[in-house]
Amino acid sequence: MGISLRFARRICLIFIIFTFILLVIIVYVHTFHTSFLKSIPSFSNVVIQSNHSNNQKSIKNDKNKIVPKNSQLIYHPSSESIVLRALLLFYPNDQESGFLPEFRWFYRSWTEMMMNESTLWRTDIIVYANKYTSVFKKLGCLYEKIRLDSKEKPQCRIFPYIRIKDRTSNHDVSSKYQIIDTQRSQTLYDQLRSYGYIDSINTVFEFKTTFLMYDFILRTDMDCFLTENFALYIPYNDSVLVGHGGYSTEFNNKRLKRIARDMNWKYANKTSLGSTWYGSPSITYQMADYTIQAMIHLVMNEFTIPEREHKLGVMLWPEWHFGVLLLYGGHLAINHLISNNNLTILLADQLLDQGVTSKDQVDIRKNLRLHLHCWHGSNPFSKFEFKAGKYKSIDPSTLISDTSASGYAMRMALESKSMSLEQLKEKLLDIKKL
Numbered sequence: 001m002g003i004s005l006r007f008a009r010r011i012c013l014i015f016i017i018f019t020f021i022l023l024v025i026i027v028y029v030h031t032f033h034t035s036f037l038k039s040i041p042s043f044s045n046v047v048i049q050s051n052h053s054n055n056q057k058s059i060k061n062d063k064n065k066i067v068p069k070n071s072q073l074i075y076h077p078s079s080e081s082i083v084l085r086a087l088l089l090f091y092p093n094d095q096e097s098g099f100l101p102e103f104r105w106f107y108r109s110w111t112e113m114m115m116n117e118s119t120l121w122r123t124d125i126i127v128y129a130n131k132y133t134s135v136f137k138k139l140g141c142l143y144e145k146i147r148l149d150s151k152e153k154p155q156c157r158i159f160p161y162i163r164i165k166d167r168t169s170n171h172d173v174s175s176k177y178q179i180i181d182t183q184r185s186q187t188l189y190d191q192l193r194s195y196g197y198i199d200s201i202n203t204v205f206e207f208k209t210t211f212l213m214y215d216f217i218l219r220t221d222m223d224c225f226l227t228e229n230f231a232l233y234i235p236y237n238d239s240v241l242v243g244h245g246g247y248s249t250e251f252n253n254k255r256l257k258r259i260a261r262d263m264n265w266k267y268a269n270k271t272s273l274g275s276t277w278y279g280s281p282s283i284t285y286q287m288a289d290y291t292i293q294a295m296i297h298l299v300m301n302e303f304t305i306p307e308r309e310h311k312l313g314v315m316l317w318p319e320w321h322f323g324v325l326l327l328y329g330g331h332l333a334i335n336h337l338i339s340n341n342n343l344t345i346l347l348a349d350q351l352l353d354q355g356v357t358s359k360d361q362v363d364i365r366k367n368l369r370l371h372l373h374c375w376h377g378s379n380p381f382s383k384f385e386f387k388a389g390k391y392k393s394i395d396p397s398t399l400i401s402d403t404s405a406s407g408y409a410m411r412m413a414l415e416s417k418s419m420s421l422e423q424l425k426e427k428l429l430d431i432k433k434l
Helices: 002-039 043-061 093-114 132-138 184-192 197-206 250-262 283-303 322-340 383-387 405-418 421-433
Strands: 084-091 122-129 157-161 216-219 225-226 239-244 273-279 345-346 372-373
Touching: 084 197, 093 122, 093 132, 093 225, 093 383, 093 421, 122 250, 132 421, 157 372, 184 197, 184 283, 197 283, 197 322, 216 283, 225 239, 225 405, 239 283, 250 283, 250 322, 273 322, 273 372, 283 322, 283 345, 322 345, 372 405
Parallel strands: 084 122, 084 216, 122 157, 239 345
Antiparallel strands: 216 273, 225 372, 239 273
């Protein structure tokens, strides 16, 4: 009995010692393994970093992917793509002294832009004007000729247009490519003939047969500049990009929403919508149509006679101002078309209507600015200072390496002023030789 007890105690002691040794081994192995893992690089991290690095490199080398925050708005198509574009302008001949400088610098930026454009692309300027004047003839602009195919070289094209204020009771077409809604034309004459910007939108509505053959159109003012990026990037199909409109306040946003309800129109809560539109010709035509409908409603129901006669000046700006009736009309039209017709109309306030006073040398290229617009102000570049002759002492050749918005706009404007119309035409002919 005693022997059995002693034997059991020995067995128990051996078991305890063995268990202790096993625990020591386990702890040692675990400690070593943890220390070893900490002493070597994480292979999973290395792989991720390597893939990220390669991806960044491919994005940098692939122009299709250099669209950081605007990738949902524009893209750079393949080198085999054939792209037809038109730039739509309204030119008031009876105000030529004020608008010719702007047309000249826009024309100059057009030729500069096309130096970076694919030889398979075609970008025309289409001008709706009262007369086919010597200015257009010297520039070599075609008269009453639409684009017939994709092989024709880029052209400046002029189509005759009688302004609303000059129509009185005559609403006959002035061009074989013009379609006039006689009743609407009469309403515009009765209600909006004194509103200076009505023709810039009405030309888009009445001349759709001049631009529906293009893949994309840009509806723009003339006090603008096209950048080198415009030569490379286009919107996605069946969409329109809208630039920035500096009219929105809490008050007029609420008022315009109420007006949409009064008109039985839908509303998408989009604000600060500009009148520079870039994209689908058919959608742009609808935008113009509905914008004019909204403008007629606004002028008849939301503005007093003193406001319509400009007797209040800018007293009510920016809350409610007759001068930006076009923007209010566009605001209502775009909101309705987005909600009711499910059209893709996107705010591109970082691409279009960009200012011309920035001194940042990399901003245009880095942020893919497509289109620069002269805003009110005196900082260079200022269209008012330019027209007043304040920049005459600046040699444009000193600005060739200046890639800022201010420097680029200044160079384009100064070059366009120093060149004769025939020399501007030669710039276009040089492009056609490429």
